[in-house]
Amino acid sequence: MSATPSKGDLRTAALARRDALGDRERAAAAEAIARRGLPLAIKAGAAVAGYSPIRNEVDPVPLMQTLAAKGARLALPVVPARGKSLIFRAWSPNDRLMLGPLGILEPSPAAAELVPDIVLVPLAAFDRAGHRIGYGAGHYDFTLAHLHRRKTLAIGLAFAAQEIPAVPAAAHDVMLDLVLTENETIDFRSV
Structure with missing residues (x-):
């Protein structure tokens, strides 16, 4: 009987699959997600926070631009400190971005x-x-735990190859409301 893989092992395997995708596949996935958009209405002035993509992540900018065209205000995260x-x-x-303390581009x-x-x-x-x-740093779990109290939607962006x-899950892990991949929108809100 084999042991259950750890989060670290699952992370490593999923990131290897993501890293194996070519630049064209990654760009096409970001565009497919943007074309499909979100399965909910965006109120004018709603604040949508994306992220500066690192390590071959899905680029959220095409989707963010689509949402901005519908009246959303855009934001990016800043990492103040661990915890x-x-x-x-x-x-x-x-906007011009600055290199933050973790080497990630951030707003001024x-x-x-x-x-x-x-x-x-x-x-x-x-x-x-x-x-x-x-x-593994917990930045999003910590942040989403606080934001969920005010009904902020958490929408994961991923390539289909990252599904496991x-x-x-641990008690402190915060669930996503939706995941968008190049192939589909997965809605967990009624689960």
Whole structure:
């Protein structure tokens, strides 16, 4: 009988599958997600937080631009410190970004803080129950735990290749409301 794989093992395998995708496949996936959009109405002025893609993540910018064209205000996260909630600052595609302390591009400290109505969440792996595996630092779990209290939607962006049969979820892990891949929209809100 084999042992159940750890989150670390599942993360490594899912990231290897993601990294095996070519640049064209990744760009086509981001465009497919943007064309399909979200399965819900976006109220004018709603704040949508994306992320600056790293490590071959799905690029959220095409989807963010689609949502901005429908009246959404855009934001990107800023990592203040380990164990602290992410801060979301206003952003538009023409804004210049700065390299943050973790080497991730972030908006200027002068950009206005926004509390998002929707957070587009990067991930390493996901399952059909709405669980995700991140990179292990807990930034999104900590942040989403606070934002869920105000009914902020958490929407994972992933390539279909990142799906796994089951995430070994812990009590502190926050479930996603939806996952968007290049192939489908998976809605966990009624699960």
